[in-house]
Amino acid sequence: MPKIAYYPGCSLHSTAGEYNQSLLLVLERLGIGYEEVPDWNCCGADSAGTVDSQLAVTLAVRNLVQAKRVSDIVLAPCVHCYERLTKGKEQIENNPHMRQNVAAEMGQELEELPSVEHALELLTTPDVLDKIQHYAKKSLSGLKVASYYGCLFAKTPKPFHFDEPDNPETLDRLIQTLGGEALSWPYKTECCGGNLSLTRADVAEKRVGRIVSVALEWEADCLVVACPLCHANLDLRQMQLWDKKTENRIPIFYFSQLIGLALGFDPEILGLRKHFVSPGSALAIAGIHF
Amino acid sequence: MEVASCGQCGKCSASCPVSFAMDILPHQIVHLLQLEAQQAVVTSESLWLCIQCGSCSSTCPHGIDLAGMIQELRTVAQYRPEVKAGDQIRFHQSFLRSIEHNGRVYDTALLVRTLRAQGKKNWKLVWPAFARGKIRIWPSRAESRLEIKGYFKRAWLKLGGKHA
DSSP states (O other): OOOEEEOOHHHHTTTTHHHHHHHHHHHHHTTOOEEEOTTOOOOOTTTGGGTOHHHHHHHHHHHHHHHHTTOSEEEEOSHHHHHHHHHHHHHHHHOHHHHHHHHHHHTSOOOOOOEEEEHHHHHTSHHHHHHHHHHOOOOOTTOEEEEOOHHHHHHSOTTSOSSOSSSOOHHHHHHHHTTOEEOOOTTTTOOOOTTHHHHOHHHHHHHHHHHHHHHHHTTOSEEEESOHHHHIIIIIHHHHHTSSOOTTOOOEEEHHHHHHHHTTOOTTTTTGGGOSSOTHHHHHHTTOOO | OGGGGOOOOOHHHHHOTTGGGOSSOHHHHHHHHHTTOHHHHHTOSHHHHOOOOOHHHHHOTTOOOHHHHHHHHHHHHTTOTTOSOHHHHHHHHHHHHHHHHHSSOOHHHHHHHHHHTSOSGGGGGHHHHHHTTOSOSSOOOOTTHHHHHHHHHHHHHHTTSOOO
């Protein structure tokens, strides 16, 4: 497999440090070579578009141009970055006016841009799943996992999603490969409240409360996510929702942490101590000491 | 204009994860745009409750990109004094200020600026987040932040020289 350009994005350098840590360990163990996008910048998230659509495209495309220096594939672990980079590329390819303006602003011709892949997409191709199975040292058997894709992941208009929008299954396939039980539950693609968490905590709490109660009703031992914002909301908001009661809590994992556990990494170096809701109960079910 | 094709089926509102908190529902936004009642739309809180998940756009049988339209409307709505969603606007502007100066988001400053504008409830989370290494003291910065600042300068000028 050729070397890929790794675009961590702002979250993975701060609130989602454990996602970064665990993902890079997994990539290394599976022999997938990567190099960080040289001098990357923020993708602009949804905020850049509130000022100007060209600004939103330029911020995304600058990263693609930088990534092209090291690879033809750029890997984005954050769903928001993934969406912005894909949309930026799409605009350059299909909107000649935008292409011209952005090229003029950046002072360079926009040659062929690299393809954008989400980390989950890369790690769930049949080849990589085989490799994971081959290298696995532990099975997550007995662990009932509710896969949570969030809204952006599945519902962004085509061609930005790589899975079925209404019933995505990539995470479920991954969980089965790891030996766990992938629950079929109804809140897979519900929204966690996104960035409203900081400004309209009431909205985010309502969303998180619903998701967590349904997961518990379905007797899930844990939730697995592939987005730093979903993780922050689901993990951190549970602290606030049920201030002192601990019985109603459910641990939230990044998918890369579950792969890491199956590959035999120590929970500590996968950053599992950084979570607000302790994953101890779920790990015990899978027979992992924490 | 593409809104003309809307037949008010309401699928967008049914699919919207935050419609329960909105003052004007997504399909009503499209209806108001059909009636050219932009004023009611740009002053609504709904515009800023949208989290840009794209559910409405992907479910619309007529292919109307409502999420994209909301983003366009926000560019003019953010400077209206009568808008009811000051906190969200400040959040977006604060987010952008961070990128403008560092090339990347410095979430500690973002968090402090956003929380300072609000009540006490969220502050309780700051220490636990810090203790878990989720908040960094120093910003992660892009070396080419001046180049990025230039992109912002052009965008602000286009908006009439206003600055967040």
